[in-house]
Amino acid sequence: MSREVLLVVHSDRKQTLDAAREVGERFTAAGFAVRLLGTAPDDAIAVAGATFPCTVVRADENPADGVELVFVLGGDGTLLRAAEVARPARVPVLGVNLGRMGFLTEADSDALGETVWRAVEGSYRVEERMTLDVTVRHGDTVLASTWALNEASVEKGSRERVLDVLITIDGHPVSAFGCDGVLVATPTGSTAYAFSAGGPIIWPDVQAMCVVPSNAHAMFSRPMVVSPSSEIAIELDPNGTNGVLNCDGQRYVEVPVGARVQVGSGAIPVKLARLW
Structure with a gap:
């Protein structure tokens, strides 16, 4: 063969x-x-x-x-x-x-x-890079399921209005604010969009996820590093504006008001070949 x-x-x-x-x-x-x-x-x-x-x-x-x-x-x-x-x-x-x-x-x-x-x-040697599994829900209805290697970002759908969101970690409310968007990044993605938005650099073999608000209008809106076993949820205010889910700049999903974007560690990693 x-x-x-x-x-x-x-x-x-x-x-x-x-x-x-x-x-x-x-x-x-x-x-x-x-x-x-x-x-x-x-x-x-x-x-x-x-x-x-x-x-x-x-x-x-x-x-x-x-x-x-x-x-x-x-x-x-x-x-x-x-x-x-x-x-x-x-x-x-x-x-x-x-x-x-x-x-x-x-x-x-x-x-x-x-x-x-x-x-x-x-x-060459092969590194397995952590990914994200992402689900968009509205009530009990699953609107979309996708994944990301770098980051999943929930962004405002209209330039004229901010995106009002509630962030929860493992079901516990963490913060609510208006913003341009919220990113959840892997260690691989921590040097990409999340870094430009003020997030920390995470070494590639560290198992963690990073939550980074983008231009948040709030007193508490600092980046957070969370466990890979955690579930992060970004909920859009039912009285707010629609958003857009952007995964790696490759996959896009419309997120309606009142919907919830759930992000967790991905089941399937991406394998990168390394020479050095």
């Missing part, structure tokens, strides 16, 4: 398409079957793969099933897109930073050849 790899590429830049060709050719020469994550057979990703044998697959086709590695060319946004398909397949993700932000990626473009060689040799 041949070894397989899935390439996930930021396709809006010539640099990444050129890198995709190089990576695809290197994996092919090493005996790998290559898949490319795309949206249509004739998109830019397929053009990148024209110089080597590959199969273009869509996100709704379980593209990571059966591969040994998801190889990412881009920045953190591209890696988060890759995590979406790698997580259910329990496959590690290895990222090369070709974007602006590369906190989650493992190597830079000048180490592209070495990174492919390490992937071919299996010369």
Whole structure:
């Protein structure tokens, strides 16, 4: 049985398409079957793969099933897109930073050849990163269930009005205030949006969640670090305004007034391949 790899590429830049060709050719020469994550057979990703044998697959086709590695060319946004398909397949993700932000990626473009060689040799270790399971409820009705690797943020749906929320931890009310939003971040996400909002940096192997209000109009609205076994709830005031749940900038859910967003430690981690 041949070894397989899935390439996930930021396709809006010539640099990444050129890198995709190089990576695809290197994996092919090493005996790998290559898949490319795309949206249509004739998109830019397929053009990148024209110089080597590959199969273009869509996100709704379980593209990571059966591969040994998801190889990412881009920045953190591209890696988060890759995590979406790698997580259910329990496959590690290895990222090369070709974007602006590369906190989650493992190597830079000048180490592209070495990174492919390490992937071919299996010369990497795998870290399991904590995720969040997120449920939106209105009364007894479940409106949506989703997940996050970095953070789940409940944000105001209208620029003209603040979002009035009640924060509870394990069923105990903690604080109520008006704000632009509330973030719940993992240790991985503590250096992303939560950090910009004033949250602490949490070491990746620490098991914890961080609750960070965004522009809260309140005396007590400091960030909180809570146990991974806790359940965090963000309840929207029934007389307030609608909100939007944003998970990793990848998945969005409308949150109506009176609804409750419940966040806890995720059942399935994301596996990141580490070289160093």
